[in-house]
Amino acid sequence: MADVPIDIAYTARLARLSLSDDESARFSAQFVRLFDFIQELQQLDVAQVPATAQVIPLSNVMRDDEPVPCLTQDEALANAPAREGPYFKAPRILE
Amino acid sequence: MMETGHAIRDAILRRERSAEETTKAALASIERLEPSLQAYLTLLPERALAKARDVDARIARGERVGALAGVPTAVKDLFCVKGARTTCGSKILDNFVPPFSATVVERLDAADAIIVGKTNMDEFAMGSSCENSAFHPTHNPWDLEGVPGGSSGGSAATVGARSVPCAVGTDTGGSIREPASFCNIVGVKPTYGRVSRYGMIAFASSLDQAGPMTADVRDAADMLEAIAGHDPMDSTSVDLPVPRYADALRDDLSGVKLGIVREFEESIAVDPAMATLYKQAYADLERLGATLVEVSLPHAKYGLATYYLIAPAECSSNLARYDGTRYGVRVDGDADVFAMFEKTRTAGFGPEVKRRIILGTYALCSGYYDAYYVRAQKVRTLMKADFDAAFASCDAIACPAVSCPPFELGAKTQDPVAMYLMDYFTIPMSLAGVPALSVPAGYVNDLPVGLQLCAPAFEEGRMLGIAHAYEQATRHASAREPVAS
Numbered sequence: 001m002a003d004v005p006i007d008i009a010y011t012a013r014l015a016r017l018s019l020s021d022d023e024s025a026r027f028s029a030q031f032v033r034l035f036d037f038i039q040e041l042q043q044l045d046v047a048q049v050p051a052t053a054q055v056i057p058l059s060n061v062m063r064d065d066e067p068v069p070c071l072t073q074d075e076a077l078a079n080a081p082a083r084e085g086p087y088f089k090a091p092r093i094l095e
Numbered sequence: 096m097m098e099t100g101h102a103i104r105d106a107i108l109r110r111e112r113s114a115e116e117t118t119k120a121a122l123a124s125i126e127r128l129e130p131s132l133q134a135y136l137t138l139l140p141e142r143a144l145a146k147a148r149d150v151d152a153r154i155a156r157g158e159r160v161g162a163l164a165g166v167p168t169a170v171k172d173l174f175c176v177k178g179a180r181t182t183c184g185s186k187i188l189d190n191f192v193p194p195f196s197a198t199v200v201e202r203l204d205a206a207d208a209i210i211v212g213k214t215n216m217d218e219f220a221m222g223s224s225c226e227n228s229a230f231h232p233t234h235n236p237w238d239l240e241g242v243p244g245g246s247s248g249g250s251a252a253t254v255g256a257r258s259v260p261c262a263v264g265t266d267t268g269g270s271i272r273e274p275a276s277f278c279n280i281v282g283v284k285p286t287y288g289r290v291s292r293y294g295m296i297a298f299a300s301s302l303d304q305a306g307p308m309t310a311d312v313r314d315a316a317d318m319l320e321a322i323a324g325h326d327p328m329d330s331t332s333v334d335l336p337v338p339r340y341a342d343a344l345r346d347d348l349s350g351v352k353l354g355i356v357r358e359f360e361e362s363i364a365v366d367p368a369m370a371t372l373y374k375q376a377y378a379d380l381e382r383l384g385a386t387l388v389e390v391s392l393p394h395a396k397y398g399l400a401t402y403y404l405i406a407p408a409e410c411s412s413n414l415a416r417y418d419g420t421r422y423g424v425r426v427d428g429d430a431d432v433f434a435m436f437e438k439t440r441t442a443g444f445g446p447e448v449k450r451r452i453i454l455g456t457y458a459l460c461s462g463y464y465d466a467y468y469v470r471a472q473k474v475r476t477l478m479k480a481d482f483d484a485a486f487a488s489c490d491a492i493a494c495p496a497v498s499c500p501p502f503e504l505g506a507k508t509q510d511p512v513a514m515y516l517m518d519y520f521t522i523p524m525s526l527a528g529v530p531a532l533s534v535p536a537g538y539v540n541d542l543p544v545g546l547q548l549c550a551p552a553f554e555e556g557r558m559l560g561i562a563h564a565y566e567q568a569t570r571h572a573s574a575r576e577p578v579a580s
Contacts, residue, residue, distance in 0.1 A: 006457050015411060015456040016418070016436045017449055027450055033512045034454070038400045041470050044477070051472035054301045054331065055479055055528030056288040056552065061330040075194040079422035090420050091432040 006031055097573045100166040100260035100314040107165040110154065114147035114165030118209050121167035124258040125211065128579050131239055133231050134252040136172045137180050138212040143167070150207050161207035162321055166314075168203060169253050169262035172213040173220055174305070175294040176200050183296040184218040184228045184246075187443025188423050197294025198326045199263055199305050206321040211259060214249030218445045219414065220270055220298045222246050223517040226508055227447045234504070236577040237279060237543055241501035244274030250308045251278035255543075257580045260310040261318055265295060267302045268402050269521030272533040275308055276545030277501040279535050279572045281315045281562065282308045284521075286552045287528035288333035290319075291326030299409035300331075302402075302525050310572075312534065312563040316340035319555060335553060343556030344563040349384035351561060353377075354489030357391050359520060363495045368539045373495050376536045376546045376565075380493055383564050390485040390492065394477045398522040399515060401478065404458045404471035405526070410448075411455030417443060450511065475526050482527040482551075491561055492549040495520045496533040500542035520547060530555045534562045535572040543572070 008027055012019050019027065073086050082089040106112050122140050129135060150165050170176065173183050175193035177200075182188045196204070203210060217227035225233045225248025233248045235241035236256035243252040247264025254262050255278030264271040266284035275282025283306040290305045297303060307318035320341070325334040355377060364370050381387055419425030419439030426442045428434025444452070458467040485492060498519060507514045524531040529552050533545035546565065550558035566572075 005463075006453070008453060011453050011457045011460070012449075014460070015415075015452045016433070016440050017444070017452065018437055018441045019449070023446070023449070027453065030450065030511050031454070034403060034515075037512075038403060038467070041397060041400050041404075041474055042466075044397070044470075044474060046470060046473035046477070049473040049476050051469055052476040052479060053472060054287075055475075055526075056286070056331070056333060058288075058331065058333065063327045071194050078194060079191055081419055081421075081423070081425035088421050091428065091430045091435055093432050 005035070097257055097310055098260060099310045100163065101317060103260060104164050104166050107154065114150040114209060115144065117165050118143050118147040118167055118211070121211055121259050125253065128256050128258060131579050132234050132236060132252050132256055134214055134233050134249040134256070135212045136182055136184070136215050136230055136249070139179055139210060142179065143209050143211045146204070146209050161205060162317055163203065163206040163208035163261070166208050166261055167211050167259040168208040169212055169214050169250055169259050170200060170210055171216055171247050171250050171262070171264050173216060173265055173296045174200050174263065175296070176210065176213065179213065181213065182230070183220070184216040184230065185443065185445070185448070186229045186424065187417050187439070191423055195294060198291035198328060199322045200294065202322045203263070208261070208321070214247070214253060214262060216249055217246035218448050219296070219410070220246040220265055220267055221410070221447050221451055223269065223273055223514050224507065225249065226504065227445060229445050232504055235277060235501045236579040238501060239578055240503050241542065242277065242504055244277035244501065246270040247308060248274050251275055251280060251282065254278065254280045254308055254310060256577055257310070261314050262308045263305055263322070264308045265303055265305050266525065267299050267406060268525045269518040271306050271308055272496050272521045272531060272545065272547060273517060275533040276496040277543065279543035279577070280308055280310060281312050281532065281534050282306065283315045283319060283532040283555070284524070284530060285319060285323065285555055286530045288331050289323050289530070289553065289555065291329040291332045293326055293328035297413040299406040300413060301409060302406060312559055312566050313341060313344060315532070316344060316559050338556050340556050340559055343560040345560040346564050346567055347384045348380060348561060348564050351385045351491070352489045353380055353385045353387050354390035354485050354492040355387050356395070356492060356494045357389050358393070358395050359494045362519065363498065366499065369495065369499065369544065372537050372539055372544055373546070377493060379569055380565060383568055388489050390489055392481045392485060392523060394474060394481050395523045397474050398478065398526060399519060401471045401474045401526055402518070402522045403454070403515060404467050405475065407451040407455030408458045408468050409455065411452045411459060414448065414452055447511065478523055479527045482529055486551045491558055494547050494549070496545040496547035500539045500544050524549050528552060530558055532558060532562055534566055537571050538575070
């Protein structure tokens with residue numbers, strides 16, 4: 001059985017999630033099983049193989065810069081959990 | 096009784112029936128079955144009936160109507176529909192009402208399909224049973240104790256129950272093909288880039304692809320033609336002409352070389368009933384004139400490991416946007432913005448989504464990035480090369496879509512790895528970006544099983560042609576009636 005190299009609490013914090021002790025324990029056991037087969041990739045010699053990010057490679061995709069109708073301010077803000085005038089409202093990020 | 100979308104459209108065009116009465120019948124069937132199936136998250140009866148009346152009025156005036164005129168169509172709740180609640184199966188989008196429609200939805204509207212509602216799904220399309228929906232599970236119309244498959248489980252269930260002939264789903268690692276197999280319908284994952292992803296809520300952007308889930312192959316051909324094509328709003332959509340896929344449908348397979356995958360046959364052999372069903376399917380293909388050749392996908396066994404690094408990595412990045420600031424649900428954090436992010440995400444995401452975000456965040460962490468994420472991308476190159484080599488000696492591949500018929504609700508919910516293994520036969524095609532479909536292939540323990548066909552990139556027409564010949568010669572889906580219909 002593979003070791004689980006994940007520090008779950010630290011990684012969850014990076015992902016802005018908080019896990020209960022119970023969840024951490026459950027995830028930890030599940031990651032052990034998952035890493036059993038993830039580690040299989042280490043058997044392959046891929047030193048000379050290029051990485052594929054996307055299988056149908058397109059590069060420098062451009063379109064003409066033509067003005068088209070866009071959302072109104074009210075439409076863009078319609079789903080805002082909180083708004084103040086024409087702005088999304090969120091807690092302050094600077095002291 | 097199974098009624099196809101093209102039969103409905105043809106009858107409407109001949110004015111034997113109206114789009115409005117067709118829509119009302121579909122809505123009545125959905126309403127009757129919802130207590131047992133729970134296939135939908137949101138129904139759109141007013142939108143549907145308004146569209147149906149518009150189609151009828153234009154037909155009455157002798158105006159041109161679209162290729163899907165009057166065809167009741169369900170849409171997975173991952174596609175934005177302007178003005179209609181769109182949750183992606185998640186509590187974090189419980190209250191989200193998109194201000195625009197996905198390109199797929201706009202194209203369905205332009206083809207005069209009647210969109211009847213938004214279907215249930217695993218949260219953010221992460222799952223293979225529809226049980227990861229934050230709202231409720233969906234039941235399989237062929238066995239109400241069974242799962243419909245996932246993540247496009249609601250779309251598969253409502254078509255399988257014959258409430259509507261057509262639906263759209265999305266497939267990242269098998270999310271169209273596995274539920275299509277489980278619900279006895281046709282499900283097509285097009286080539287990556289064939290269909291615009293604009294307005295689809297992103298899970299794994301290098302893999303996600305929308306496709307038809309339909310009563311028969313001809314419906315899939317018609318719908319794919321309607322939704323495929325270049326879209327300036329999606330820079331990964333490919334600018335190639337869209338063929339008339341219906342013209343590629345054929346009735347015999349003479350001259351067609353079909354690859355049988357050695358590694359997949361070794362895997363399916365562990366279940367004699369499944370192996371027997373697929374042997375019969377290959378024999379049927381041969382009887383239709385196809386030549387069978389053995390091909391090898393030597394890296395297919397690394398598919399799951401590769402996929403469960405790449406897809407979670409992309410998901411952890413895509414789902415970073417759900418922080419309670421601009422849309423969706425917010426949980427306040429005592430005036431602290433980071434506490435707000437954390438509380439919102441912790442309350443809004445279900446366990447499977449959290450699991451994948453953590454795994455993906457880890458795979459992208461500095462120090463592990465090369466060992467996991469980059470290595471997986473390199474194996475992806477090998478996987479694609481496997482398919483290129485296989486297609487050098489065959490026109491298309493025929494193989495299992497699934498390792499088992501639909502399983503019981505709850506059977507795999509405590510074991511995520513067992514659930515992940517459900518995508519064993521479908522993930523390699525997703526990683527290689529090639530088109531693949533599932534077409535009904537018979538029954539094991541009286542439950543439906545699909546045959547998977549796969550073709551080189553952008554050869555959807557060839558693949559649909561083969562599926563059509565097989566379907567017309569075997570007629571597995573129309574031979575029986577679902578428990579719920």
